[in-house]
Amino acid sequence: MINLNLENKKGFIYKQIYRAIKQYILNNELKAGEKLPSKRELATQEKVSLNTVSNAYDQLLAEGYIYSVERRGYFVEEIAPFKDTVLSNSDFPEDLKEKDSKLTGWLSLSHNKLDLTDFPYQKWLDHQEIVFKENIDDLQAIPNMQGPLKVRKTIARMLLFNRGVRCEPEQIVLGASTQILLKQLMELFPKESLVGLENPGYPRFNQLFKGMNKKIKSIELDKKGASIKAIKRINPNIIVITPSHQFPTGIIMPVSRRIDILNWALQDEKRYIIEDDYDSEYKYETDNIPSLQSLDNHQSVIYTGTFSKTLLAGIRISYMVLPVELLRKYQETHRDLMCTSNTVELYTLSRFIEQGDYLSYVKKMNYKYDIKRKKIIHMLEKIFKDHIQIKSIPAGLHFIAKIKTHLSYEIFTKRADQLKLELSTLSYFKHEHVKKDLGLSVIIGFAHIDIKDIEEAVMRLYSAVYD
């Protein structure tokens, strides 16, 4: 007869019984085929109710520790002993441990950080409340793989209005990031396709294509952006470019270069241009510049954009506009994929755009960012005097400044860290080192920093270089 040693009868007694018997079985003290006491016997022995024993036996049955034979009772299952039972989870490696890091005293000129202090989250939540009421039928089902049609209609209208993009809602694919969408896109092209990437350029794309074992070549830049000579020389099948505001240099590609590139693509119907319009919403001094896609009459451009810069990085809503032939391939190849963006947020965004809240927020932020940008340029010129050359292009959320110094990028970065100044340098964004620049090219992101901290941040930058 088993002795359950029920310590105390507080809490769920059936769980104590269940655990005790389970342990006997795992320790091989109750052996395969052995008969358990009947529920009534055990209940009497342990002075508990029949129901309590019943619950314990049911759980053991469900997990497969015991089996029952009609009118004969309960028996122990045949369970192979564990080959090894050493616990190993306790020694989690020290170097993998993460800390909750609240950095204090830092100032950020990172191009990756935004200013959310004016984000109209109350409006956002109001729209979301309506979504939960009005879209419940859609939310109960698996969403359309390209994102809900209603949301794509809104985005198609917005893209036409803001960026001159001409497309049907059917051509839009929504997804959690431009990375994910480009990965899905690249899977539609032949394996051996050669991809041309701007250099310097967006390193996440470089990594992405490398990870996919794609053949990559660098496209140098000239003063008009991606060099047409370089494109013709390397002869890629697909190029990825950022005409509205080249990343990271900020160059706005003039219409002459845009047409050159479109004409290049036209010569072979297997040539495609991926236009990444990542922060085109912000433009100072003049109006927005229409997208490259708006000039394309031959479905050679795949247009991509994101809400990461206008709303928040964590919104995880990006979009790509596929030419018709690629759309067909996409629907064939990826028919088992699910849309990666959160549906509630997609519907909320759709309302946010339709009701005009999006445009008014972008306008407000454009104005605010312009003030920060002017102030930071002013302070840089005031403090650095002729030691700095600012490539101040009136678009986006960052610009490049070239500082006269013999300091290496490595030492500069260390010193900036010591002074608690967060920012990136151009060296990080070069896929291949083209030539040794004289001086330091730093990327000044002006979105995140509080206007009152700008002077201090510029002082730290100066100290990092010259002190």
Add this chain to the structure above:
Amino acid sequence: MINLNLENKKGFIYKQIYRAIKQYILNNELKAGEKLPSKRELATQEKVSLNTVSNAYDQLLAEGYIYSVERRGYFVEEIAPFKDTVLSNSDFPEDLKEKDSKLTGWLSLSHNKLDLTDFPYQKWLDHQEIVFKENIDDLQAIPNMQGPLKVRKTIARMLLFNRGVRCEPEQIVLGASTQILLKQLMELFPKESLVGLENPGYPRFNQLFKGMNKKIKSIELDKKGASIKAIKRINPNIIVITPSHQFPTGIIMPVSRRIDILNWALQDEKRYIIEDDYDSEYKYETDNIPSLQSLDNHQSVIYTGTFSKTLLAGIRISYMVLPVELLRKYQETHRDLMCTSNTVELYTLSRFIEQGDYLSYVKKMNYKYDIKRKKIIHMLEKIFKDHIQIKSIPAGLHFIAKIKTHLSYEIFTKRADQLKLELSTLSYFKHEHVKKDLGLSVIIGFAHIDIKDIEEAVMRLYSAVYD
């Protein structure tokens, strides 16, 4: 002298001037190098303010249609003519057009649809409001690639409490779907790795691995779930299994088979078990059954789960728990990836769990789904009598029923459609056809249907087979 033909001076006149000059240039009526009238001349000619002409010229400059030479004026840029200017966007193919389809009169026994009528969205929104206030610093930056540490801590505690999963928050990777996470995971294994998949099983995984050109073999099922004999025979490197509630058959893997499989993995440290615990939260009659991972002392199990079944399909929050060695590889290989789940929703979920709202919602739904399940089983038995055999496993959100008939799956599906009854059959989930079953195995999802419609749905099912 150019004639701008400004139709009427309503709206933004500078835009009219801009458009008119741009058109002259694109039509080659203003030629490269040609001098434009001075701002003052044009303002006088068109009877508009100097400022209006200035704005138009600035925009043309920014887009690269014209250039300025100091003290000489504005000139037309050299722009290659478009090689072709045929508009082609108008003829979007008919077969790709999507319709807003509101299906009326349908009843759904789909295993993919949930019941959201009791979703406490007001609480969800309240938590989200606090997130916007308290987590603004985190929301302004790029989120951690595995998801915010705070959220992973919450999920680690929850998994330990609900599923017995033993892990550090550092081992958790959050992402928009199990598909995406498994794709990232598979990229850590050698190319030639052989993957064993349950058959019948989850077709999206089959498609996913095929799309990645992975070698796949089917693991048959026996009454304990994934067959250990089959596993030993095909000798895979990685197996994907659903021990809590096999998809789609619903089999709960007993502890004896779990230990057999763990012992199999132990024999070679390159063997891994992916445990997909997709709908383990729902359990009727007995308690939850601890995960397979909870029995694993050797870091052979990769545990994955999702909030798609307990919250909503569009939430796009899934997680995987990586053994230490794979975690290292993950951080190396994917260091440029961004977390694909929406950060605001992640923080909201974290609060929702911490405050107990998640567990109380799951419990409430477990109770509700149990009532639906019992009612539907009762109705099936009442209407089909001995023409049906129900494999009623007390877990998850669906079960399989086998109906006596000579009808083919194809004809049955057509007839169900005609009767506006949405449901899936087992035939869809078999990767390879093993043998011809007699009768129809249909998958009865009981989550979505309104309790008052259950009788009608069962009647339609009966009609689809026998009328």
